[in-house]
Amino acid sequence: MGKPEGGDATVETAPGNGTAAPRPAVDRPWHAPGGDGRRTRAVRVAVSGALIGATVLAVLLVPPLFPLDQQAVDLTAKLEPPSWAHPFGTDEVGRDVLLRCVYGMRVSLLVGVVAALVASGIGLAVGCAAGALGGRADRLTMRLVDTFTAVPHLLMGIFIVAMFRPGIWPVIASVGLTHWVSTARIVRAEVLSLRARPFVDAAISGGASRLRVAARHLVPGVLPQAGLAAVLMVPHAIWHESALSFLGLGIPAHEASLGTMINGARGSLVTGEWWPTLFPGLFIVVPTLALAGLAGAWRERINPRRRSELVL
Amino acid sequence: MLELSHITAGYTPRAPVVRDLSLTVADGEALGLLGPSGCGKSTLARVAALLHRPYAGTVVLAGEPVRGFRFRAPRARRTLVGVVFQQPRLAADPRLTLRALIADPARATGRFTELADRADALADAVGLGGDLLRRRPPEVSDGQLQRACLARALLLRPRLLICDEMTAMLDASTTAALVAVVEDYRREHDAALLAVGHDRVLLNRWCDSVREFPTTP
Known part of the structure; x- marks a missing residue:
């Protein structure tokens, strides 16, 4: 009696060690409804982590080992299907798709990470300022943010890229400067909720200045949320870089980027050569899904605050 | 020490x-x-601690009328009053260790080196020591956390201590311990006390005089 459901003969409890009794091993498939999702989550984290790890490793190790001449073409070997020499085949001017995918991924990751950092930094600053100042300053800031949101961000991104010569930095600027809005909103909401807690009253009563309350009690409280927003931003930024490059506005056309590769190989898709578009596409989809999976697991870790509060 | 006259306060003017x-x-x-x-006891306590601006009425603290509340009150005026809140869970920043929590007002006012010894002494006086001071609020009990909150409120030597239902969530022995700490402090510094609560027996034994909160019509 009183045993948890499913605590059957497979459970071995060490004698005299009641506190550290293991969770009962419940015999049901890991995907069954009613499970606590731990297994699923562990599998998802492991697979996502492995994929991200492999991508980062490839991006770091391949360029020094296999230098790529971005301008070199070999028209005798154009549009070769996947083979041992070219595992992902060659494109319409005879360049190896695999090698260019890795180089393109390097650009995408760089853009994704830096742009996400820029966007989250701006969002954190704006959200904290609005939330911590409150009142009229908050309302004014958030109306400005609303106005900013009203303009489609791809359009604004294109406008920013168009002002500069093509290259990686204008792309980073165009993604970073347009994607801080959601982070700013999340951070502001969190700051507003923290600001109303009695521990802020206690700090004020203890002589803390506005700046100190913000720096010591509010900003550290929103950092997990802001960090999560930053990680979730990386896949989004990668897609934006690809979209801009696909439109011919991002990375210069001859340089390897997942977007420029898909754009260049578009024509050969109709003649049945699927490999120069499919593989760059997979290189966009798989790592971004893996990154989103990791970020999702992180969100589940930091958000179920309620469960621990029930224990109190 | 504290004079509240004709205070009308709340969260919606209507x-x-x-x-x-x-x-x-x-x-x-x-x-x-x-x-x-x-x-409205807690609201009144917040007004008296300069944490909430009343809609009408005047607050006179230590002989001077109060013009600004919260951040608008000068630091020296705010720290004249120490506050202990009802719920220690909400009144403690969950990221600070208890040691940092007690010393927080000293850091906020830039007097950390001067008050470090006092923080240790207060932690000792409220019965916290050793490993407990290295823990964070989620890792201690309500009673232990309220002890730390009381030490924090006494750190800057306030001349008026406001206890807003300080012992409502605590057991009898912790209540007795905390009241004893408050009384020791008051004897030593001749500080005033405004104890807000609904426990008639406790307030009668603790305070010089007890007032009923006038029921709002």
Whole structure:
């Protein structure tokens, strides 16, 4: 009696060690409804982590080992299907798709990470300022943010890229400067909720200045949320870089980027050569899904605050 | 020490929680304020601690009328009053260790080196020591956390201590311990006390005089 459901003969409890009794091993498939999702989550984290790890490793190790001449073409070997020499085949001017995918991924990751950092930094600053100042300053800031949101961000991104010569930095600027809005909103909401807690009253009563309350009690409280927003931003930024490059506005056309590769190989898709578009596409989809999976697991870790509060 | 006259305060101007209330706490006096839950005791305590601006009425603290509340009050005025809140869970920043929590007002006012010894002494006085001081609020009990909150409120040597239902969530022995700490502090520094609560027996034994909170019409 009183045993948890499913605590059957497979459970071995060490004698005299009641506190550290293991969770009962419940015999049901890991995907069954009613499970606590731990297994699923562990599998998802492991697979996502492995994929991200492999991508980062490839991006770091391949360029020094296999230098790529971005301008070199070999028209005798154009549009070769996947083979041992070219595992992902060659494109319409005879360049190896695999090698260019890795180089393109390097650009995408760089853009994704830096742009996400820029966007989250701006969002954190704006959200904290609005939330911590409150009142009229908050309302004014958030109306400005609303106005900013009203303009489609791809359009604004294109406008920013168009002002500069093509290259990686204008792309980073165009993604970073347009994607801080959601982070700013999340951070502001969190700051507003923290600001109303009695521990802020206690700090004020203890002589803390506005700046100190913000720096010591509010900003550290929103950092997990802001960090999560930053990680979730990386896949989004990668897609934006690809979209801009696909439109011919991002990375210069001859340089390897997942977007420029898909754009260049578009024509050969109709003649049945699927490999120069499919593989760059997979290189966009798989790592971004893996990154989103990791970020999702992180969100589940930091958000179920309620469960621990029930224990109190 | 503290003079509240004709205070009307609350969170929406149309339905204030406290209406036209006046009370005085003399230097060194201990005043108990008794009232059922929801009658505006905590709001009044927040007004008295300069944490909430009333809609009407005047607050005179240490002989000078109060013009600004919260951040608008000068630091020296704010720290004249120490506050202990009802719920230690909410009144403690969950990221600080208890040691940092107690010393927080010292850091906030830039007097950390001067007050470090006092923080240790206070932690000792409220019965916290050793491993407990290295833990964070989620890792200690309500009683232990409230002890730390009391030490924090006493750190800057306030001349008026406001205890807003300080012992409502605590067991009898912790209540006795905390009240003893407050009384020791008051004897030593001749500080005034405004104790807000609904426990008639406790307030009668603790305070020089006890007032019923006037019920709002």
